[in-house]
Amino acid sequence: MLETWLFRMLLLTVIMGTLHRPLPAESLNLSSRVIRIQAGDDPSRAPVVSSVRLHPNGRWIALGGDDHLVRLWDLKARQIVREFDGHRDWVETLAFSPDGVQLVTGGRDRQVLLWDVASGDRLATWNDLNGAVADVRFNHAGSRIAVVGFSNELRLYDTKDCELVQRLNCPCRDIRCAAFSPDDRWLAVGGRNGRVRIWDLVQGREVQTFAAHRQRIRAITFDRRGQHVITAGEDRAIRAWDIYSGNNLFSLSNSSGRVFSMTALPNARLATACSDNMIRIWDLVDQSMLTQLRGHTGSVATLDVNDTWLVSGGFDTTIRLWNLEELDRSITANLQGTNEPISKVPPANTTQPTSLERDR
Numbered sequence: 300m301l302e303t304w305l306f307r308m309l310l311l312t313v314i315m316g317t318l319h320r321p322l323p324a325e326s327l328n329l330s331s332r333v334i335r336i337q338a339g340d341d342p343s344r345a346p347v348v349s350s351v352r353l354h355p356n357g358r359w360i361a362l363g364g365d366d367h368l369v370r371l372w373d374l375k376a377r378q379i380v381r382e383f384d385g386h387r388d389w390v391e392t393l394a395f396s397p398d399g400v401q402l403v404t405g406g407r408d409r410q411v412l413l414w415d416v417a418s419g420d421r422l423a424t425w426n427d428l429n430g431a432v433a434d435v436r437f438n439h440a441g442s443r444i445a446v447v448g449f450s451n452e453l454r455l456y457d458t459k460d461c462e463l464v465q466r467l468n469c470p471c472r473d474i475r476c477a478a479f480s481p482d483d484r485w486l487a488v489g490g491r492n493g494r495v496r497i498w499d500l501v502q503g504r505e506v507q508t509f510a511a512h513r514q515r516i517r518a519i520t521f522d523r524r525g526q527h528v529i530t531a532g533e534d535r536a537i538r539a540w541d542i543y544s545g546n547n548l549f550s551l552s553n554s555s556g557r558v559f560s561m562t563a564l565p566n567a568r569l570a571t572a573c574s575d576n577m578i579r580i581w582d583l584v585d586q587s588m589l590t591q592l593r594g595h596t597g598s599v600a601t602l603d604v605n606d607t608w609l610v611s612g613g614f615d616t617t618i619r620l621w622n623l624e625e626l627d628r629s630i631t632a633n634l635q636g637t638n639e640p641i642s643k644v645p646p647a648n649t650t651q652p653t654s655l656e657r658d659r
Contacts, residue, residue: 329629331594331611331619336362336370336379348612350392353605354416355399360610362618363390369404371416372618381419385412392434396441401458403444405432411446413461423461428454433475433490438483447474447488453498467498467505476518480525485542487528489516495530497542509545511538518561518571529583531558531571537581549586553579562602562609565623570609572599578611578621580630589630594619 335345346364353360359380360372369383369390388408395402401422402414411432413423430449437444443464446454451472455465473491480486485506486498493512498505514533521528522539527548531537535557539548556573564570568589569581578592578599597615604610609621 329592329621329625331592331621333594334360334372334618334620335616336372336618345616347614347616348600348618350390350601351603351610351612351618352393352395353603353608353610354395355397357605357607360618361393361395361402362612363393363404363406364612364616365389367406367408369393369402369414374620381416383412383414383419383421385421385424386410388431391432394435394437394444396437396458397439398441401437401441403435403437405435405446405448407431409448411435411444411456413444413456413458423456425456425463430472433473434477436477436479438479439481440483443483445477445479445486447477447490449473453477453486453488455500465500465503467503469496471496473515475516478519478521478528480521481523482525485521485525487519487521487542489519489530489532491515493532493534495519495528495540495545497528507542507545509540511540511547512536517557517559520561520563523563529561529569531561533557537561537569537571539583551581551586551588559598559600560602562604564604564609566627570602570604572602572611572613574598576613576615578602578609580626590633592621592626 346366348362348364350363351360358374362370367386370379371381373380386406386408388406390404390406393404402416405411409428409431411425412421415422432448434447435444442458444456451469453467453469457464471490471492474488475490477488484501486500487495489495493510495509495511496505497507511530512532512534516530516532518531519528527539528542529539535553537551556575556577558571558573560572562570567583569583571579576595580589582589595613595615597613599611599613601612609623612618
């Protein structure tokens with residue numbers, strides 16, 4: 300009798316646990332436009348895509364990967380219009396200047412190269428770095444480039460004179476990501492030790508450091524008001540932080556994949572690229588996962604966005620373009636069918652109001 304009672308209690312526990320377990324987020328049946336670049340003379344060989352950036356004109360995409368080349372793809376003509384050849388190893392990161400005139404690229408060859416987009420001419424070569432380059436970022440004014448990587452230095456270069464203008468000591472020899480605040484005053488970085496460091500660039504000093512993740516931070520961005528940073532990484536968590544206090548505002552769980560990249564979407568949404576081949580779309584106000592985008596057959600390494608497209612690239616050697624208008628319609632229809640977000644994730648350690656709000 301005791302064994303029967305225990306069995307019934309165990310069965311009831313399993314059933315109740317199943318009933319209360321959040322349902323997995325559904326995937327939208329949303330098609331993407333696929334680009335695959337042929338590498339060299341081998342039609343069967345396409346490069347792994349580790350970085351993509353949309354040009355401000357909305358027509359071009361810069362692509363970097365494991366074959367050492369950077370390509371400029373024309374979305375309208377559907378062809379490569381320029382190649383930038385200068386790296387001797389995997390190109391890990393690239394970025395356009397805000398006006399679209401310059402392109403900066405960095406890679407495992409410990410080089411940062413600055414290019415003129417129109418002519419393809421190389422404007423500067425910075426090869427005195429102490430390690431491989433993981434991330435390069437223009438500030439919003441276009442006057443500075445931040446460079447981080449496998450070194451305990453964060454470097455700032457001037458884009459006009461092409462000179463190193465500032466070195467900031469960062470006690471982490473594996474920094475993977477950097478972000479400027481919207482007003483360019485703050486610069487935040489994260490890396491292997493899971494800590495976020497924030498510098499005041501006006502005063503040239505570190506003003507905040509706090510433990511954000513248990514494992515390597517792969518992506519970091521400011522909210523639109525510059526009061527909070529959002530971080531994501533290999534511990535499968537996305538977290539929002541107050542930059543003044545270092546308090547965790549909320550945490551989102553990405554249980555089935557490490558986050559390699561993320562980008563802010565309109566209407567207080569966030570897209571994350573994951574190691575399980577998925578792109579996930581989050582609502583930062585409701586703190587919920589809205590949906591998942593399927594299509595990649597390898598880890599999704601990089602994301603970017605403009606007014607029309609969410610673009611992704613990955614280890615499956617493809618670039619995919621997702622139309623934002625179609626994505627928004629699909630999410631809206633999905634939510635109207637369920638009357639609530641697909642996978643609500645309770646916030647953790649909410650300490651104060653955030654500035655993460657809907658676009659107006």
